[in-house]
Amino acid sequence: MSKNMSYYDVPDGVDIRGRYSDEFAQVLTADALRFVADLQREFRGRIRYAMECRREAKRRYDAGGLPGFDPATKFVREGDWVCAPVPPAVADRTVEITGPVERKMIINALNSGAKVFMADFEDALSPSWENLMKGQVNLRDAVNRTISFHDQARNRVYKLNDNTAKLFVRPRGWHLPEAHILIDGEPATGCLVDFGLYFFHNYANFRATQGGGYGPFFYLPKMEHSREAKIWNCVFERAEKFAGIERGSIRATVLIETLPAVFQMNEILYELRDHSVGLNCGRWDYIFSYVKTFQAHRDRLLPDRVQVGMGQHFMKSYSDLLIRTCHRRGVHAMGGMAAQIPIRDDPAANAAALELVRKDKLREVRAGHDGTWAAHPGLIPTILDVFTSTIPNLPNQIHTAKREDADSITSDDLIRKPTGTRSISALRLNTRVGIQYLAAWLTGTGSVPLYNLMEDAATAEISRVQNWQWIKHGVELDGDGVGVKVTRELFGRVVEEEMERVAREVGKERFERGRFREACRIFARQCVSEELYDFLTLDAYNNIVVMHPRASARL
Incomplete structure (x- = not known):
C-alpha cells in the first residue's frame, strides 16, 4: 500500500478506528501492532478468567464475606525465597514524581531532581486516542533523548538536562479496554496496547541509556490477586523472548491499591520474583477499594475523606505489612502520594502544606519505606531532605528496616473499621x-x-x-x-x-x-x-x- 495514503498499515485481524496521523503511524507500525495482537491472542482467555474471578469475589463480599489470607498459599507466605536483586540503576528511588504522558510534563518531570518519573497512562491520563498516541510518541522521544517542547505563550523551549530521573511507565489496568484498536473484532486490552507499543519501540535504547542493561521499568496498577501478577509475568517473559533479552530484564513495581491485594502481597511478589522491584502503597485507590469491597456492609462506612489518613489502624497496618513483605523479599517498599501543590499566593498556607508533607514523609521513612511519591516538583526538595537526612549514605532501607514486628499483623488489623465523623x-x-x-x-x-x-x-x-x-x-x-x-x-x-x-x-x-x-x-x-x-x-x-x-x- 502506498505510504502517501492516510491509512494505518495493519496486520491480519487488526483494525484501527482512531484518527490517522503520520506521527501516530510511526508508532502504529504493522510490526508493532502484530506484537500487540500476539499478546492479546495469547493472554485474552486468562484475562477474562481473572476478571470473572474479580466478579466472583465481589459476590462473596456482597453476601457478607470478608477478604483474608489464602490458606492454599501459606507455603508462599512462610517460604524463605527472595526476588531477583534490584538493578543498580534503580537502587535509589527515594523520591518519585508521577504525571501523565504529556510532552512538557515528561520533560519537566525527568528534569525535576526526582530519582524516578512514572509516566502514567492510567489514573493521571484521560485515555483519549490523541492522548494515548501522543504519549507513545513522547515516550519514544524521551527514551531517544530527542524530546523538546516549545511553549509559545512563554516563548520558551524545554529540553532534557544531562542528568534525568529514571523512567518507569504505568499502563492501564487489566479491566480497561482500548476501543480504538480492534483485534479479531473485539476491543484490545488497554494495558497490552500501552505496554506493547512502548516496549516494542523502546526496549533496546532504554536498556542502553537508562537501565544499565535492565528494563524497561514499569508500574502495574489495580491488581486484586496474584493470578493477575502471573499474567503480567508471562507477558514479560513473552516480550523478553521476542526481543532476545535475558529473562528478568523487565522490572516492575506493583501498586497495592486494592484491599484484596493486601492479602496477596507475598503471592504477587512470588509470581513476579524474577521481574519485581517492589510494591507501592497506592493509598488513594486503596481507600476507594475499601469502600468498594465493603459496599454492602453498612457497618463499615467511611468518615470524611480528609480523616482517612495513615493514622487509621487499617491504613497503618497496610503500610507496615507492605514494608515487612518487601524487605523480607529483597525489594523496595514505596510510600504513598503527597498530593499537595505549591500555594503561590499565600506563603503561610504554602509553608503549612510543606510541613504536612514533611511530617508525612518522615513518618514513611521512619516506618521503613525506601522512597515515596510526589505530585509536584515543588515538593521534591522537602522530601529529598527528609529521606537523605534519615538514611544517609544508603540508597534504600531494604536490608536495614526489617520490620519483623509486622509479622503479628492479622486480617482483622487490615480491615479494621475506620473511625471519624461524617459531615x-x-x-x-x-x-x-x-x-x-x-x-x-x-x-x-x-x-x-x-x-x-x-x-x-x-x-x-x-x-x-x-x-x-x-x-x-x-x-x-x-x-x-x-x-x-x-x-x-x-x-x-x-x-x-x-x-x-x-x-x-x-x-x-x-x-x-x-x-x-x-x-x-x-x-x-x-x-x-x-x-x-x-x-x-x-x-x-x-x-x-x-x-x-x-x-x-x-x-
Whole structure:
C-alpha cells in the first residue's frame, strides 16, 4: 500500500478506528501492532478468567464475606525465597514524581531532581486516542533523548538536562479496554496496547541509556490477586523472548491499591520474583477499594475523606505489612502520594502544606519505606531532605528496616473499621471535586489541581464512592450538619448548589464552554445508582471515544 495514503498499515485481524496521523503511524507500525495482537491472542482467555474471578469475589463480599489470607498459599507466605536483586540503576528511588504522558510534563518531570518519573497512562491520563498516541510518541522521544517542547505563550523551549530521573511507565489496568484498536473484532486490552507499543519501540535504547542493561521499568496498577501478577509475568517473559533479552530484564513495581491485594502481597511478589522491584502503597485507590469491597456492609462506612489518613489502624497496618513483605523479599517498599501543590499566593498556607508533607514523609521513612511519591516538583526538595537526612549514605532501607514486628499483623488489623465523623461539608466537597475532575477528564485532562491538591482518577473515585455509600445506606451525619440524613433528595440539592458554586469559581464563560453539565449528569447518576459502578471513568469512557471507521487498511 502506498505510504502517501492516510491509512494505518495493519496486520491480519487488526483494525484501527482512531484518527490517522503520520506521527501516530510511526508508532502504529504493522510490526508493532502484530506484537500487540500476539499478546492479546495469547493472554485474552486468562484475562477474562481473572476478571470473572474479580466478579466472583465481589459476590462473596456482597453476601457478607470478608477478604483474608489464602490458606492454599501459606507455603508462599512462610517460604524463605527472595526476588531477583534490584538493578543498580534503580537502587535509589527515594523520591518519585508521577504525571501523565504529556510532552512538557515528561520533560519537566525527568528534569525535576526526582530519582524516578512514572509516566502514567492510567489514573493521571484521560485515555483519549490523541492522548494515548501522543504519549507513545513522547515516550519514544524521551527514551531517544530527542524530546523538546516549545511553549509559545512563554516563548520558551524545554529540553532534557544531562542528568534525568529514571523512567518507569504505568499502563492501564487489566479491566480497561482500548476501543480504538480492534483485534479479531473485539476491543484490545488497554494495558497490552500501552505496554506493547512502548516496549516494542523502546526496549533496546532504554536498556542502553537508562537501565544499565535492565528494563524497561514499569508500574502495574489495580491488581486484586496474584493470578493477575502471573499474567503480567508471562507477558514479560513473552516480550523478553521476542526481543532476545535475558529473562528478568523487565522490572516492575506493583501498586497495592486494592484491599484484596493486601492479602496477596507475598503471592504477587512470588509470581513476579524474577521481574519485581517492589510494591507501592497506592493509598488513594486503596481507600476507594475499601469502600468498594465493603459496599454492602453498612457497618463499615467511611468518615470524611480528609480523616482517612495513615493514622487509621487499617491504613497503618497496610503500610507496615507492605514494608515487612518487601524487605523480607529483597525489594523496595514505596510510600504513598503527597498530593499537595505549591500555594503561590499565600506563603503561610504554602509553608503549612510543606510541613504536612514533611511530617508525612518522615513518618514513611521512619516506618521503613525506601522512597515515596510526589505530585509536584515543588515538593521534591522537602522530601529529598527528609529521606537523605534519615538514611544517609544508603540508597534504600531494604536490608536495614526489617520490620519483623509486622509479622503479628492479622486480617482483622487490615480491615479494621475506620473511625471519624461524617459531615455535610464533606458531601459538598466530594461533589464539587468529583464533578470538576470529571469535566476536565472529558476534555482530555486527567490530572487536575483543585483546592491546593492534585486530583486524579483515584481521588475522584473516593469522592464518588463515599457519596454513594452515604446515600445508599442513609447515613445520619455526626459532623457539621449533625442529625441530617443523607438522602437522594438532599444530594440533589447539594448537586444544584455546588454546581452554582463551581460556575462562580471557574467563571461563567469557562463553565459554559466546558463539559461541567455532562460531568454532573454522569457523576450524580453514579452516586445515586442502586448498584455501585465499578469505576467512574470506565462508565464515562464512551464519552471520549471518537471512531474513524476508515483509519486502517490491510497490507
